[in-house]
Amino acid sequence: MRTAGYEFADVVAGQLDQDEADAQLRPAKRVLQPHVESPKLHKVLAQAGMGSRLEMEQLILEGRISVNNEPAHVGQRVQYGDQIKVNGKPIRVRIAPPPPRVLAYHKPVGEVVTHDDPQNRPTVFRKLPRLMHGKWQSVGRLDLNTEGLLLFTNSGELANRLMHPRFGLEREYAVRVLGTLSDEGRQRLLDGVELEDGRAAFGTIEDGGGEGANCWYRVTISEGRNREVRRMFESVGHAVSRLIRIRYGAMVLPRGLKRGAWLELDQHDIQALMQASGMPPPAHPQPPVASRRGGAGGRGAATRPATPAPRGGGQGRGGRQQPGAGQPDPMKTSVGYIGADSFARQRQRQQQKPRGPGQRRGGR
Secondary structure (H helix, E strand, O other): OOOOEOOHHHHHOOHHHHHHHOOOOOOOOOOOOOOOOOOEHHHHHHHOOOOOHHHHHHHHHOOOEEEOOEEOOOOOEOOOOOOEEEOOEEEEOOOOOOOOOEEEEEEOOOOEOOOOOOOOOOEHHHHOOOOOOOOOEEEOOOOOOOEEEEEEEOOHHHHHHHHOHHHOOOEEEEEEEEOOOOHHHHHHHHHOEEEOOEEEOOOEEEEEEOOOOEEEEEEEEOOOOOOHHHHHHHHOOOOEEEEEEEEEOOEEOEOOOOOOOEEEOOHHHHHHHHHHOOOOOOOOOOOOOOEOOOOOOOOOOOOOOOOOOOOOOOEOOOOOEOOOOOOOOOOOEOOEOOOHHHHHHHHHHHHHOOOOOOOOOOOO
């Protein structure tokens, strides 16, 4: 039975490349889920105790209220981070930040993970949908010649938590190298090799076969330094000819997601990501509270993540306990991989709504 995400065997067998060339596989439709509507200014101020809604509208008409140093207008909506002034004095109100959104993107070779590239090379951000508020942040990076799964979110806190070393989230790669790893070279990569920026070790190494001088290996690692996988193989005398990330934690590269296409995770999977990273779930919006003293207001106490169930394994070839093996992968859910539900539900909706002859294709 085929899973909802690509596995190492699919890459070695060429299934990933075959799906890319399969014209019958529809790319995921390039439409974001509806945005949460921002509250109106006069309502926010009224709920904060500044006066009635009619009184706030009158102050707006009189030009006595500004938002981000610009005169406000009746019906204006405000968002988290906006600076509101009444009669020139800052008014601090609590507005809930926008809920986190997460994209799974299939990065192709030839794109760089940066907003501005001095060499004017194609960037991954040019393919992403535009957000009404905020911007996309990448969860880690992939170098120019690496393809595969790349996560994006509009939440800086979520991105930082997913990348934080203390969670030890496994990254899984399919690696094609020139030549066959010797037993000594394999053990060195498992024990750890010295790179210019410190010691690095794979959690596991698995043979995948190959043709001629090319050999495939499945490797896992719990950090994401610049070109780390490539440099590790080079340290034992093997050049990497192809590198594909197929998993980040429990988020797998969705099956059928073509290069340069993205998929938005639904709320169920985003909450699983937040729980895995130790973030409290989004609270129900509370009435805004105003303060003239400029205080930021109290924040909810940080919650400790629940201790996840330990994963199987934890040892590389050779039986040695791997670095971070005592830290189970918190993104593994009880029902499988995060993102599988989002992908399956989106495919189901696409099948239920066949594309008409005049509709444009999306997802690329």
